[in-house]
Amino acid sequence: MRFPTFIVILVSLTLCSCAWLNKGKEKDDDPSYTADYTERDFYDIIQKDLGFGSWEKAISNLEALEAQYPFGEYAEQAQLELIYAYYKMGDYEAAIASADRFIRLHPQHPNVDYAFYLKGLASFVQSKGFIDQFIPTDDTKRDPGTARNSFATFNELLNRFPESPYATDARKRMIYLRNILARHEIHVANYYFLRGAYLAAANRGRFVVENFQKTPSVPDGLAVMAEAYYLMQMYELAEDATTLLAANYPDYPLLDSDGSFKYQDDPNYMAPTWLNKVTLGLYDKPEPPRFDTRHIYNERYQEEGEEGANPKNKWISWLTLGILD
Numbered sequence: 001m002r003f004p005t006f007i008v009i010l011v012s013l014t015l016c017s018c019a020w021l022n023k024g025k026e027k028d029d030d031p032s033y034t035a036d037y038t039e040r041d042f043y044d045i046i047q048k049d050l051g052f053g054s055w056e057k058a059i060s061n062l063e064a065l066e067a068q069y070p071f072g073e074y075a076e077q078a079q080l081e082l083i084y085a086y087y088k089m090g091d092y093e094a095a096i097a098s099a100d101r102f103i104r105l106h107p108q109h110p111n112v113d114y115a116f117y118l119k120g121l122a123s124f125v126q127s128k129g130f131i132d133q134f135i136p137t138d139d140t141k142r143d144p145g146t147a148r149n150s151f152a153t154f155n156e157l158l159n160r161f162p163e164s165p166y167a168t169d170a171r172k173r174m175i176y177l178r179n180i181l182a183r184h185e186i187h188v189a190n191y192y193f194l195r196g197a198y199l200a201a202a203n204r205g206r207f208v209v210e211n212f213q214k215t216p217s218v219p220d221g222l223a224v225m226a227e228a229y230y231l232m233q234m235y236e237l238a239e240d241a242t243t244l245l246a247a248n249y250p251d252y253p254l255l256d257s258d259g260s261f262k263y264q265d266d267p268n269y270m271a272p273t274w275l276n277k278v279t280l281g282l283y284d285k286p287e288p289p290r291f292d293t294r295h296i297y298n299e300r301y302q303e304e305g306e307e308g309a310n311p312k313n314k315w316i317s318w319l320t321l322g323i324l325d
Contacts, residue, residue, distance in 0.1 A: 039065065039072045050081065055089035076106060083118045092122040116157040117166040123150035124173055127180070140183035147184075151177040179298065182212035182221075186291060189224045193288040202228035205241075216298035219249040220291040223261075227289045230263045238263075253293065264289045 037045075042065040049058035062082045069075055079102050086095035099119035103112060127139070127147040154170040154177075161167065185208045192201035205224030208217050222245040229238035238261075245252055246259035254262045294301040 037064075037068070039069045039074055042069070043074045043078070046078070046081065050085065053088070055085050058085045059089065076102075076109060079106075080111060080114060083115060087118055087122050092126050095119070095122040113157060113161040113164040113166060116153060116161070117164070117170060120150050120153035120157060120170060120173070123147075123153060124177070126150075127177070140180050141187055144181055144184045147177050147180050151181065178212060179215050179217070179300075182208050182215040182217035183294070185212070186217050186220045186224065189221075189228075190288075190290045190292070193227070193290065198228040198231045202232070216294060219245060219252050219297055220293055222249070223252065223254060223291045226261050227263060227291075230261075230265070249297075251296070253296070 042061060046058055046061045046065065049055075049061060059082065062078050062085060065072075065078045066075060066082075079098070083095050083098045083102065086092075086098055096119050099115045099122070102109070102115045103119075106112060109115075123146050127142070127144075127150055151174055154174045157164060157170050158167055158174075164170075185204045189201040189204035192198070192204065202225050205221040205228065208215070208221030209225070212218065212221075222241050225241035226238045226245060229235070229241060242255075242259070242261040245261070246255055249255075250259070256262065296302070
């Protein structure tokens with residue numbers, strides 16, 4: 001008799017505990033629980049949620065505050081803090097959407113610059129990618145869409161609010177993003193050399209030279225133009241690009257001591273050798289023109305060697321078959 005009695009008592013205690021826990025949970029989740037909150041009650045508890053980093057709970061209370069007091073004293077501040085809470089929780093799309101909504105509804109608000117700043121930050125973090133939190137990757141090889149969005153947002157912030165307290169940080173991030181966008185164009189140009197699309201490569205190089213002046217990618221942009229024009233037998237244009245390169249970057253590694261460019265002058269450089277064919281492309285791969293002098297002209301990469309942006313991570317490229325190179 002003792003054993004069944006023990007089981008009954010244990011089950012009863014378990015059910016009571018679950019009922020108590022569910023009651024507390026229902027209290028938090030039940031919308032009627034906050035029905036009697038004053039606007040000040042909402043604001044006070046939201047500040048506690050934000051202070052403790054309870055982003056999900058803060059978001060729920062911020063949305064409830066706006067729903068119950070849409071024209072209250074704290075309504076506009078709650079909308080700003082909602083952007084921040086979404087950003088901290090990692091829901092960057094929601095943060096951007098909330099920032100756009102605030103900017104549209106309150107274009108003259110004294111803190112609208114903060115909404116622009118948070119929107120730019122959300123896009124900035126998106127441009128770096130989720131994998132970067134765990135594995136360092138080359139951020140210049142990713143889709144530049146979010147980087148462009150972040151740059152445009154920070155640029156609008158600086159144009160509209162040059163004296164904003166967020167202007168200094170926004171300006172630094174724009175420099176970083178500009179370098180990323182310029183280097184991405186060079187990566188695309190290198191790909192076009194691989195495909196034999198010389199005109200497209202030349203256009204990418206010219207785009208860097210014309211639109212990303214003073215970035216570390218300009219010398220590679222000029223080199224891309226010189227090589228692409230040479231391979232298209234447009235020798236005068238190739239010489240013009242070489243002259244500019246030698247005048248501004250005389251230490252460029254593909255320049256001779258007399259300023260002449262070391263062209264890849266073999267038009268069949270992409271033709272596979274017999275060894276490459278026999279090994280199904282594993283060995284003796286064709287080497288198209290490739291330009292990447294970040295280790296010379298960009299301080300960020302100068303200590304990482306001649307292999308490119310991140311030679312320390314070549315093992316990652318090998319393990320992932322080049323996906324994370």
